Amino acid sequence: MGVTAVLLEYRSKRLDRAEWRCALSPLLPMRSPHNDYGLYKKKMHKFFGAIAQLPLSCPFPLDDPAKAEQFRLVIVGSDEVWNLKHPWYGGCAVFFGEGLIADHLVSYAATFGNFASQARLRGLWGDRLRRFSRISVRDLNSARLIREALAVEPELVLDPCLQFPQPLLAARGGDNARHVAIYGHGFPKWFQNVVRQWADRRACRLVSIGYRNDWADKQWIDAGPNEFACFMASAKAVVTNFFHGCVFSLVYEKPFACVISDYRINKLRDLAEIVGAQRYVISETSTFSQLDTILDHPLDPAIARRIFVLRANSASYLQHVVQ
Structure with a gap:
């Protein structure tokens, strides 16, 4: 500036x-x-x-x-x-x-x-x-x-x-079109099961980046900031319970599924409401079809339009x- x-x-x-x-x-x-x-x-x-x-x-x-x-x-x-x-x-x-x-x-x-x-x-x-x-x-x-x-x-x-996505958009990853990024830890068991079944039905590999999640196919714990950005940029979709897991998904316009924890309830719930991404927040009452709907399709284009206004x-x- x-x-x-x-x-x-x-x-x-x-x-x-x-x-x-x-x-x-x-x-x-x-x-x-x-x-x-x-x-x-x-x-x-x-x-x-x-x-x-x-x-x-x-x-x-x-x-x-x-x-x-x-x-x-x-x-x-x-x-x-x-x-x-x-x-x-x-x-x-x-x-x-x-x-x-x-x-x-x-x-x-x-x-x-x-x-x-x-x-x-x-x-x-x-x-x-x-x-x-x-x-x-x-x-x-x-x-x-x-x-x-x-x-x-x-x-x-x-x-x-x-607000300043340019450095993130400059990140380029490899061919990870069949990989789904898991970012976070402490996911509830019901959420693990739903995501695991969704991935198995589509032959997608779940890659846990930054932290260990034993229900993933691969652990990439030691990823640095640039490696993290590149992988998120190239992944098929994102599964997270972290605020910046949602943010990176929004920057790269990736479909994502977020589950809210008690500690992050305010920032995750409010981010979803502000940008109009409430349906990407998954609760225990969610059905398999809801996960199919949000992860199998591109991110709602109305979200990008809302972010454009908020950036201004x-x-x-x-x-x-x-x-």
């Missing part, structure tokens, strides 16, 4: 340990098979290498953001930066702008995740959010919280991966805040 930007590079040994513990054993409290640790470690190093290529600020302590550089504008977002229930990041003051030295403070596609209590936003956290000159969120739950607690109408914008609105918001 014609501006010089860097990602704020905060450091925290406490959070590094939490992130690495989860990355090496993402299925906790269920322990990962011993042989998977090396694969998860390999994936981590691929991500470290990719992150090192990004434009980063000078490092500063997460708990002392005043030591960060001074900026004309700081944009907070996206993802669960305001989730006060997050096990590691919940209540980190820097995500509410505390201590940052900036002329202007705004948010882009911020979300409260599975946090839904407006009462807790009426005190300290609400006062911190009032320091933002413009607020945008990516889901309806977050919009409601801001509206009810702060009496402010936030902008509803797209997640960055949906999101671009307008960003153009205004970066001026």
Whole structure:
């Protein structure tokens, strides 16, 4: 967009340990098979290498953001930066702008995740959010919280991966037309059975990418970010319970089936409603014919038209805040 930007590079040994513990054993409290640790470690190093290529600020302590550089504008977002229930990041003051030295403070596609209590936003956290000159969120739950607690109408914008799809669209994969990507973990047994039967009837191979799912035909745990994008771009369809599993499906216009978990209910449900993809969310009462309908046919073209409109609105918001 014609501006010089860097990602704020905060450091925290406490959070590094939490992130690495989860990355090496993402299925906790269920322990990962011993042989998977090396694969998860390999994936981590691929991500470290990719992150090192990004434009980063000078490092500063997460708990002392005043030591960060001074900026004309700081944009907070996206993802669960305001989730006060997050096990590691919940209540980190820097995500509410505390201590940052900036002329202007705004948010882009911020979300409260599975946090839904407006009462807790009426005190300290609400006062911190009032320091933002413009607020945008990516889901309806977050919009409601801001509206009810702060009496402010936030902008509803797209997640960055949906708003700026060009790097993802540049990814090219091989011939994976008979492969279906499984992205996520902790899928309910009924969902595993339905997807497994659908794939068997069509002689499709289920490939679990990024995590282990024993009901898949193949495990590709150590895929790095570029490998992940290329595979998602070339897969026949996507099966997921992750927000960005849905986002990548939408970018590549892939048919997908999503099952909602308690932790991700707000962001998955709201994303589907915002882009008009409710029928791609599968529940236990869904029938085999529903899965056939959504995975055997191209993504509904009305979704792409809706995303086009949302991109224009999101671009307008960003153009205004970066001026």
